[in-house]
Amino acid sequence: AAADAGVELPGRDRLLDGAAGDHVLAELARPTVATYNSYAASLVADHALLLGVEPASRLLGEAARYQLAAQLVESWPQDLGIDAAVSTVIDAVLALAGALSEHLLTPAAAAASLEQLAARLEATPATGPRGHLKDVVDVLDSLRTRVRLLDLVEAFAEHKRRAEAIDFGDQVALAARLAREVPQVGAGERARFAVVLLDEYQDTSYAQVELLHALFGGGHPVTAVGDPHQGIYGWRGASAGALARFCSTFTAAGPDGPQPALQRHLSVSWRNDHAILDVANRAAAPLREGSRLDVPRLAARPDAGPGLVQARVLLDRATEAQAVADFVVAGRAELGEGTTAAVLCRTRSQFDEVAQALRARGLVVEVVGLGGLLTSPEVMDLVAALQVVHDPARGDALMRLLTGARTRLGAADLHALADWADQLAGPRRRGDEQDAGPVEGVDAASIVDALDRL
Template identity: 30%
Template structure:
């Protein structure tokens, strides 16, 4: 058999991984080392060389987009469809599994998925029903508590409050939440995984079937798996030694949402005969960027270890800019972006500004606007998360499953039909008392004439609408059904009258939803599937995806977490200061500090050709002016790899241990000089502008913070 098409495009380490014979394989794939290529070629090897059938391969990706791209690349390489292969995210695969075994899992056949926003809204309603104050029991905190427990495989019944009042209340809410979801036939994202794991664990016959079927289990981004995902993999694999895991412990940055870097770090202990392959050749960044990143991440003591290298040249040094303040930082970055586009021929979309917190983006946006540079804040609201789309989908969900409380309440009065908050609260109460769905309580209220005439009439119209649509569900295509539901719902007329100026956009989005349904049905591989149910699941899973699209030629702004998996010729990692990066919540916890360092490593390795690190010597945080120390991460970079773009007031450059010459300000003062003002007291010179009688100087005073003073009248003196 000629295996050259599979192996020839690969380097030696990649070939070793792709052609590994038998047993579990752990591929430690460094940033930019071609891990997706390895996964695709490994699957091709399994199908062509080891003669596995597509339906005996399960591949887990981190995003739905990655799953689509992987399937397309495999089919292109093999020149044949691989429709039977299970390729998708953990949530997508768990959903597929539960659809096939809905009865065994104790679910209604048409169960629906709650995305994060729907789950949040449900929890808010539940808190109101339980008469709990949101100020004391924040819905986001409750949502996080429930999801974290599910990620750990824990039901409310498994938890012990230990006599703690907070824990008692949280468990009570969790219990009510579970009952509400069961009654409505809905599953949140965490429940998909937990329910799938429980079914595999408790049904040996089903477990045996899938262990026999899947002869190869491949996982991408293994370092980002959580406890329940790893447990699910172990159940599926058993003692078959058929795991092929690709990940990088140096890029594990999602501990705050349940990912456990320990999964990849302890895998060799769990599976002692694992073959480990390191992919260290980088195809993205220059030698200097890689050397700096290697030096940084070497300070994490628990890492498995690898050293990135490249056959390309050293390239430019890493450049460090010490800004006077956050405004100066934003101006500098925007100006360097302008120069890169004007002088180096970069496209705007090839320039990325990365920051630790979303609040940092505002000043960069302002600075870019002042220079006329269009930009995009990455990770904005995606199509299936828009209000008008979620409204239309809620109507479709009621067609599939009218017991869905989240969908019912969302559109009960959208468009407005005279159903007020008091009526909704009454229906919630009736549903809770009767332990039934909102839809059932609504119908019972109509039968028993429990509500005022106006509310009764409005509710009867709503019930008739949903009933009529359900009876007419047998449309030729999914797109026809979607269009009929949108038109019958009254949403188009409702949005046409909207006064927020977005009516046309919303109508166009509803048209796009019909097109999305048309495309989805055309690409639906499973002929047995219910098109509507499959489309609703697709929409919910896409709303929960972590990636965003966008191909306009605009400057890219994003958090460091959002940057993972991306690459840009020009990258700015900004705000590299103690308390901001590493974040103040992490500096006292060794494991969290390691994750912050990994996050910095991820940011640095996004850069292909030029990398800037910036920090501000003063920054306004929490309503007051502060003078943060440069980040410890800067001190961990080799001095010979970093070039100071501007000298600054601190005697030594943070991280390089060499002195910087002070820069001239104005009036004989230099940046960093200690000065005294007769009214404001002692301070430090930060900046200056202008010349002659119009010269101004910026001083950060110990007592009153930063002030700009006209030098001719400032009466400043050097401090003793």
């Protein structure tokens, strides 16, 4: 915790002194809680004009962001020299744009660094009789591909500016610029929040750390909580090393100048028994050995029980799903019908098999998470209906509805619909342009049109 020892808190007599005291207690009872990104969004909304950015800029969700990048890539006039599908290029542009925002880099600075890295790698002595090994060549190709994509990334940023739109990465980058370049923003935030708690600090990105340090560094009361073994967002620029650097990044004010922040270990687990912690400590041992922080082993609470951990190795996922169902049924029989259980799967692809095995035993199952919801038949039917209503060219979505359990059309009916669609489209294709080439877009035969005009 980095804290200024000179901060004075109201005394008990002042806190309880009449209406003023009630007001202070009410304020203390309602802390402001926000994610890093939502906090950055509030800063941008309040102060973006100081950087010449419209505060009411439209926030792009993932779908709108992908659509904008797709329009840019598909209309790009230059040859990128990349042998990849359009969708792959779109994903790469979005990933690279997000990475630059998370690291507060401009496309020009990123290009210079990538070219320098590629030159250094290429200048290393060849390790094989025919030159560099394939892994080295693959890395060089990857670096050069990124450099070529940076023109698209820069154009993507320009498209967003012209459309007065920003995405989540832009919000954090703009908030970090505000914190670093506009001193009054930090002064206002420090006056507004006397104490700051940063949770899951191991998952902060470089841009988020820069934002928080610029606002609350230099001795402001800040506490960070995190576990380097639980860092899961490295793919978006987060680094558990941020936790290791916290004590030097957020220094405490001392009598002789800035002092490293204090560090405390929360190593007692209050919800697990001994056997579970033994397995957890053994699994985390390699992480502990390679950590820059002195992370102690987890210890059980004083009244912890012995606990039980079971492991089984099964032939396939179907057998595994049946074993999970057996385990849950046996547990309910032992503990009572009102007992609930949670099943954690490593991948979403296992959800259906486990859910079916549990339902086959008469159990009520809830699949938590959007992925499970979108793969349920009812929701897939609803999505298909919305796609058909939105876009008459989505005959693929209509096929799900026509051949599904509700309508159950057969092959003969589908052939009849296709013939009728051709007849409906025929007059639109006759004339001078009938030999001009393939029919595209709304001029093509549509089975949706055929269904609409039976």
